[in-house]
Amino acid sequence: MFHLPSHILTSLADSLRRHPKRVTGSLAVLLLGTGVTAFGVAPLAPDAANLPVHQILEAVQPLPTQVQTDALGDFRFNLFRTEGTRSSDTADSLLKRLGINDPAAAAFLRSDANAQVILAGRTGKNVTAEASDSQQLQKLSMRWPTDDETLFKRLVIERTAAGFTSRIETAPYTSSARLASASIQTSLFAATDEARIPDSVAVQLAEIFSGDIDFRRALRKGDRFNVVYETLEADGEALRTGRVLSAEFVNAGKAYQAMWFQPPGQNSAGAPNKGGYYTLDGQSLRRAYLSSPVEFSRISSGFSMRFHPVLQKWRAHLGTDFAATTGTPARTVGDGVVEFAGVQNGYGNVVFIRHRNNHETVYAHLSKISVQRGQSVSQGQTIGLVGSTGWATGPHLHFEFRVNGAQQDPMTIAKQGETIPVSTAALPAFRQQAAGVRNQLLAAATISQTRAE
Incomplete structure (x- = not known):
């Protein structure tokens, strides 16, 4: 409890006796101020529980929906699906996996000469079908490689007003580059399989660096490589692997790099200059003799x-x-x-x-x-x-x-074979391409790091 000193209390009592009105007024002002403050924070609105409640009912007219219902009833859509062929496939079983129930289409696949290529030969061919919402075949297509490394073939079967038709077309591939990286644990092919790199890329790597690395005896656990290789696509489907465009192989701690380079222009016979693999400083990797008379073996x-x-x-x-x-x-x-x-x-x-x-x-x-x-x-x-x-x-x-x-x-x-450097005339073009290759190989290396993390 707070206590005032006795001399202050005596002074206040004397003031109250001499000036009673002044002290009373001061107390009134103080209390009025307190009242104003209390009024300022009190709610101004009445209590909602005391307000009258009125219920209003009004009829709402629904918007017409028959037009929309009719439109939805008439709406048609097509479905797309891709399946790989199997050794046990028949026309009916393949169409069934494609979600198609169409006896006429199955009969056409069994009788049409062009359609026979679907189930003939190797299995695993990708077949793409377009079907109606009633499971009727509208279009079927399949692609496969040819002996020409620049072209593929396409089978197209379509439904027309008169029935089904078929045709086989030839078209050029679309080329794209893929980046990959892997580390050696047991063998080169085991590493490429683990990284889902095609075997043909492994063979090319062994060929490219065969003059520097003995892939049969010198590979070590922990060796690694980064590679950029070409894929050839048919309507977006990768059908074959092309050339290794650039690569880096680290063997026993030493890095070897290579890139494919075709000098611009033509030779004396009028044909395009022959391309080959070079180190990134311009030395040819082609020697007088290959290290092996068979592909990597x-x-x-x-x-x-x-x-x-x-x-x-x-x-x-x-x-x-x-x-x-x-x-x-x-x-x-x-x-x-x-x-x-x-x-x-x-x-x-x-x-x-x-x-x-x-x-x-x-x-x-x-x-x-x-x-x-x-x-x-x-x-x-x-x-x-x-x-x-x-x-x-x-x-x-x-x-x-x-x-x-x-x-x-x-x-x-x-x-011991000698190497030949890039010609002076082609050196500017080579250096420009080599700068891009370095960036590609750095990007490929990050794939391995991301996988490890």
């Missing part, structure tokens, strides 16, 4: 001493055996002229090719020979098919590289 027996499976004794294996199935294309590793094509003792069907600088290559155990003596061949050209003729216990390609008649390790020879 497992080496079953290297250039060394081994126990001969037929002769049953140890002897020098002066070549390299590449494991491959019968019928796999065998290719020449460099430009040259066919010196011999035929059968020769333990080699079976064999091809000898003479190259410059007294170099010679041998391709043995072939199931088929595709060249003849005296024929000029170019690097990468198919000269026969892998087989098991001669002294072979199974299908593989025996390959030899000879220098002045003496066998040499083909891997060593391939790495």
